[in-house]
Amino acid sequence: MELKSALKRCMRCGFCRASCPVFKETKNEGSVARGKLQTLLALLEGEIPASEKALLRLFECTTCDACSLACPAGVEVSPLIEEARRRYFAKLELPLHEWKVEITREMGNPFGEVMPRSEGEASVAYFPGCTTQFRAREIEQAALKLLSPLFDDLSVIRDFCCGAPLLTFGSAWEGFIARNRAKLEERGVDTLIVTCPGCYNTLRKHYRIEVVHLSALLVESLEELTFAPLSARVGYHDPCHLVRGANIYREPRELLEAVPGLELRELEHSQLKTRCCGAGGGFPLAFPELSARIARKRLEEAKRAKVELLTTFCPSCYLHLRTLAGEDLIVKDVTMLLAEEAER
Ligand code: SF4
Ligand code: SF4
Structure with a gap:
């Protein structure tokens, strides 16, 4: 329209x-x-x-x-x-947004880091995405720990950004993703497994490839996974881009409930009616204080639910909430919690 x-x-x-x-x-x-x-x-x-x-x-x-x-x-x-x-x-003069766009074009990612090499020859690959591989490696390590018993052979695609920063900030990006598509074709990759909601939505909508969210894959493989008991009251923050963007909210809960002893507590705003943590859409770059206030509101909900641990399924939500929570509350990505409890 x-x-x-x-x-x-x-x-x-x-x-x-x-x-x-x-x-x-x-x-x-x-x-x-x-x-x-x-x-x-x-x-x-x-x-x-x-x-x-x-x-x-x-x-x-x-x-x-x-x-x-x-x-x-x-x-x-x-x-x-x-x-x-x-x-x-x-x-508009938005220096940080402009820098992110320039550096994504120049270096291939919005953090200005040197892109690592991809690994493996398999047609199925894990795609950590830039925020995870440059700022939250613990999520990548956890995902690979969970995936390794499920695949004899798995590639890891690390050498390009999905293009979400260019799309979100409103910069031209068609050529950028065309090059990425060609790289996937060259490597013979036909399925990407992802943990980042931003990557998940971008890849699903703009790449001609099968894209699977790790939570859906793990739910299907629950019979092959066993977890050590964890006696804790755990909250789950639904990332906006995962729940409203991709309708994924049952799977993370099913996985958390598969951990024996774990008591899952719903926050006041949950599932489709989740409340944003303030980290999305490049918002903290231009409005850091407002973004922090929004996150604190979410953390107050976790406190009212008396959770001992707050989980989410998004590297950006995880990093933002963890920073704002400080020493008050432990924040983890679901991937990390599951990998810690996974038994071989
Ligand atoms: S809910 Fe908001 S965006 Fe939708 S019609 Fe009403 S004013 Fe417009
Ligand atoms: S921040 Fe407000 S205007 Fe923007 S998408 Fe969320 S609810 Fe809508």
């Missing part, structure tokens, strides 16, 4: 206000989906100038899609925000 027509589907009812994590903090109409969509429409129709204030609204969004779930008109907000970012990115 053409962008303006999609924006005009918004009935201005304001139902999205109750669910937006950013609006909950700012109480500013411009922060919520209704305000953003009206601002964008006014920009496109030339009713307001493309001022820094107006354009910054497009980046004041974690792309959590809580608003889309609440919207009676069925407006899918985050794809509209991403499309708008593509149009206006070059007009």
Whole structure:
């Protein structure tokens, strides 16, 4: 659908206000989906100038899609925000976003690290993704520990970024993913197993390849896995991009419940109605304090549920919540917890 027509589907009812994590903090109409969509429409129709204030609204969004779930008109907000970012990115000065885009093009990843080599010749491969392999290696190691008994031969693809940072920040990316697709074809890889929700959604939507989320694979293999007992009250934070982006929320729970003695406690906002931790959509780059406030709200929910350990299934949520929790609460990716408890 053409962008303006999609924006005009918004009935201005304001139902999205109750669910937006950013609006909950700012109480500013411009922060919520209704305000953003009206601002964008006014920009496109030339009713307001493309001022820094107006354009910054497009980046004041974690792309959590809580608003889309609440919207009676069925407006899918985050794809509209991403499309708008593509149009206006070059007009706005966002140094950290620009650096991420430049460095992703130059070095192949948004952290400016040297890309490691891929390993193996198998057609099935684990794809850790940049955040995991450069900032949360413990998730990659845990995933490989869980996968190794299930596969005689498994490759690991490490030498490219899926392209999600370019897509999220609104930069051109078609050539970037075409090169990645060619690399997969050259290596004869036909199936990617992933742990990062951002990679999962990007690969699934934009690559011609089978993409499997580790949680789904492990649920299917539960008969082959045994876990040591863990006596603990454990919470699970549903990552927005995994639950609302990919409808995966039963599998992580099934896996946690397979650990003997583990008591799974639901947070107040869970499953499809999960509450964002503030880490998505490049939001912390431009709004670090707001992002931290949003994470603290989520951590307060974990405290109220009296959990001893908070889990999630996303490297970005894990890193963000772990940083903000400090010494108050242990935060782990589900992959890490399962690998620690896995028995051979
Ligand atoms: S809930 Fe949907 S229709 Fe209503 S104001 Fe928000 S985006 Fe517009
Ligand atoms: S996607 Fe999330 S942060 Fe963005 S406007 Fe909707 S509810 Fe708010």
